[in-house]
Amino acid sequence: MAVVQRLRGQGTRIVIFLIALLWVAPTLWTFYETFVTRGLHFTWANLSTAWQSAPFPEFGLNTLIIVFGLFLVQSLFGAVCGFVLAKQRFFLRTVFFVIFLLQVVIPIYALIVPDYQLLRSFHLLNSRTGIMLPYATSGIAVLAFYQAFRGVPLEVEEAGRLDGCSPAQLLRHIYLPSAFPAMAAFAVVSVSYHWTDFLWPLIVTSTNHARPLVVGLAMLSQASESGAQWSLIAAATVIVTLPILVIFALFSRRIVQAFSTTFHI
């Protein structure tokens, strides 16, 4: 009986190993083809060809600015709005709540046409600001901070007030520290969403000036598909995925944890 169970445990382990191997194979194989020549020698040649075929530093900088700029603005708006909604009763409170909920519910995917026309009328096409602006307020951030701030016990706030804290000081010294887990979790959600977001930056940009990595990569693979420069596509994909895979390998446990927090798991 115990033997059967142990065998079964081993069996499960082997099945998991095989599935994991199957899942990582496409990525590993592409890395192998990029870095290893037919004679089994390590090579940078494919990578450096791909690096020169498109302005990757520019794409990377655009991605960094868009992703972290958005995260900062969304967190700032989220913290301030979450704080006000959690701690104040005021005129139009429900209306604001509904507005922020609408941001969560209506996906921008369905509104690309009117939003494009809107950006055109603002003369913000082909700019990083144009890519970021529609996303600047995140309803998820507002809700996350709202819940975090509501969880702060009233006694703590009163103690701070008795010590002569201004509302701004209360926010900084009492509320923000207690909202830190929510913010870390939101960071993972926001950054992973915007760094992989494709359709909206594709529509807004028309030159490499404001294009993020993901759009640049798509352009490159579309352009080289006709010329059949297959190794170029593989190497360019390696350039784009290598940094995130390294980060994920280093911090996988923390990233998984942050995700769990966001979804209340």
Place this chain on the structure above:
Amino acid sequence: MTRDLPSERGGASASPRPRAERSSRARRLGKELLPVAVLAIPAAIVVTFIVVPAITVLIHSLFAANALGDVEQFIGLGNYQALFASPTFQLVWINTLVYTVLATGLSMAVALVLSLLLHRRRMNLATTFSLFSPTVIPMIAAANLWLYFTIPGYGVVDRVARFVGLGQMNWLGYPGTAVLTLVLLFTWKYAPYYAFFLIAGLQAVPGHVRDAARLEDKRGFMTFRYVILPLLKPMLLFTLTLSIINAVETIDPIYVMTQGGPNNATNFLMYYLYNLGFNYFNWGQADALSVILAVVLSAFSIVYLYLLERRSFLWQ
């Protein structure tokens, strides 16, 4: 507000009543208006880019538009009729339906199997990395990998096929295999991510329930069917909603891999909307399709949010 305090105190010592009253009224007004002022800019951004466009797109969908997108004449449901009358769109929405059913079905099945295999083990770094690396890379990069794999004659799929004695195959060149490739790509990218949610759901099944069930039912099928599955249902529903939203929003791999072909077999709703608006400049039908997508996706988002919120009460 802090600056108000000293002046109020000073005022109270000079002429107590009127000043204090006025300042308290001003303070009360400030208390009402300050939050509104603070929330105004973030809310204005949502109103400008989400609420107003949603309303204008609804109104515009009832009007004929020229190629520049200027509204010309009220035509009622004309745009919707034209949209549904077009043979391409009839193909597109059926394609999307088939793809959504296959992609959600397969990815959910794989996610369920993965979660049942994994939920009682501590995953080591290599397994975590292997399974979740598709989750963290962008869909465009994933599509590139798969494009590279399915190149006729050169990609690894064909090389393996040749090795076992099969001929080469243009996977993206035939309607059936092109859709199949996209479904497999979707499953590869999302199934571990969905499994992640299901694992959390399974871990919430209390240990004593599981132990009691194991005593009664050695092989575990009945336990799974009558104990685990009902307890997992909320999380399954949540993941299913998430996968439907992801499948309906699919555009990245189509842009990179198939451009809607062959013969419009992989032309799905989002890709069609993109073409209507930005390649055919058919703004009237684009507006109509936007309204349909907004309604469908918002409905699923509401279910998603509802399940997310309800679950957090259910499991904690």
